[in-house]
Amino acid sequence: xxxxxxxxxxxxRREGEKxxxxxxxCFSDKCSVVKRGNPPGEHGQGRRxxxxxxxxxxxxQKARRSxxxxxxxxxxxxxxxxxxxxxxxANLLQLLExxxxxxxxxxxxASSRVEARQLVRxxxxxxxxxxxxxxSYLVRExxxxxxxxxxxxxxRFQELAQEAATRAVPEWLTLEPxxxxxxxxxxxxxxEIDVPIAEHLIVELYSR
Numbered sequence: 593x594x595x596x597x598x599x600x601x602x603x604x605r606r607e608g609e610k611x612x613x614x615x616x617x618c619f620s621d622k623c624s625v626v627k628r629g630n631p632p633g634e635h636g637q638g639r640r641x642x643x644x645x646x647x648x649x650x651x652x653q654k655a656r657r658s659x660x661x662x663x664x665x666x667x668x669x670x671x672x673x674x675x676x677x678x679x680x681x682a683n684l685l686q687l688l689e690x691x692x693x694x695x696x697x698x699x700x701x702a703s704s705r706v707e708a709r710q711l712v713r714x715x716x717x718x719x720x721x722x723x724x725x726x727x728s729y730l731v732r733e734x735x736x737x738x739x740x741x742x743x744x745x746x747x748r749f750q751e752l753a754q755e756a757a758t759r760a761v762p763e764w765l766t767l768e769p770x771x772x773x774x775x776x777x778x779x780x781x782x783x784e785i786d787v788p789i790a791e792h793l794i795v796e797l798y799s800r
Contacts, residue, residue, distance in 0.1 A: 648797035655789045659688045660705050665728070670798055681791030682782040689780045692719065693727035695737055699767055699774040700756030701749070716743040731776050738773035762786075 642650070656666045673683035688694065693702075693709040696717060702708035709727040711717065717724060718738050719731065731737065739749055749772065757769040764780040767773075 645797070645800075648793045651790050651793040652797050655685075655688070655787070655791070655794060658705075658787055658789070659691065659694060660709060661688070667798070670794070679782075681795045684794065685782065685785050685787065685789065685791055686780055687730065689785055690730045690732075691727060692717070692724060692729040692731060692737070695731050695765070695774070695776070698762055698765055699737065700759045700761065700769070701739060701752050701772070703752070703755075716740050716749070733776055733778050735776045736773060737776070738771070744772050 652666070656663065661669070669687050670680070670684055673687055674680050676683045689698075693705055693712050696702050696708040696712060697705045701717075702711055712727045713725055715723055715725045716739060718736075718740050719729065720736050721738075723740065739753075743749055744753075753769050753772050756767060761767045761774070762780065763784050764776065764778050766775045766777055768775075
């Protein structure tokens with residue numbers, strides 16, 4: 593499957609805010625948004641009036657890049673959200689939050705969604721005691737997500753478990769850092785999703 597392999601800090605600069613794609617680096621002074629806040633490219637420092645379509649497009653790109661999803665897959669999530677009951681934008685964000693790689697990141701078992709995706713693909717996680725290596729797997733209410741027992745002694749997971757014990761997890765998840773596992777208490781509501789995305793602009797873009 594195709595994926596973006598370029599410098600991820602460039603994506604944050606293009607959107608004009610931190611997307612937290614580089615883990616700990618995003619919280620340090622080395623963050624490219626802090627050092628160079630202007631968009632990349634030779635015309636990045638110029639001022640341009642942004643159209644309504646441009647605002648909608650940037651919001652969609654921000655959401656897509658935050659969760660590390662390509663356009664075709666993102667459009668498929670939107671179509672699923674559109675068929676569900678309720679607000680399409682909130683449904684879309686809920687689907688993105690339910691991805692296994694995002695849940696692993698939210699639980700603190702990875703420093704970024706990029707690392708979470710790699711760890712899931714390498715088979716280090718189980719859902720309800722069964723190995724799942726598909727980052728796009730959608731968790732459900734009551735699901736138990738745990739680091740595979742044979743992976744718990746790895747130095748990286750020992751380090752992440754210590755860090756996870758001091759991190760706050762969203763209200764819709766519960767974390768047991770000493771057992772390296774977490775549970776989906778309930779599906780996330782819009783109020784519990786802290787990504788700075790104006791989802792109504794994405795709905796307007798795809799409704800054109």
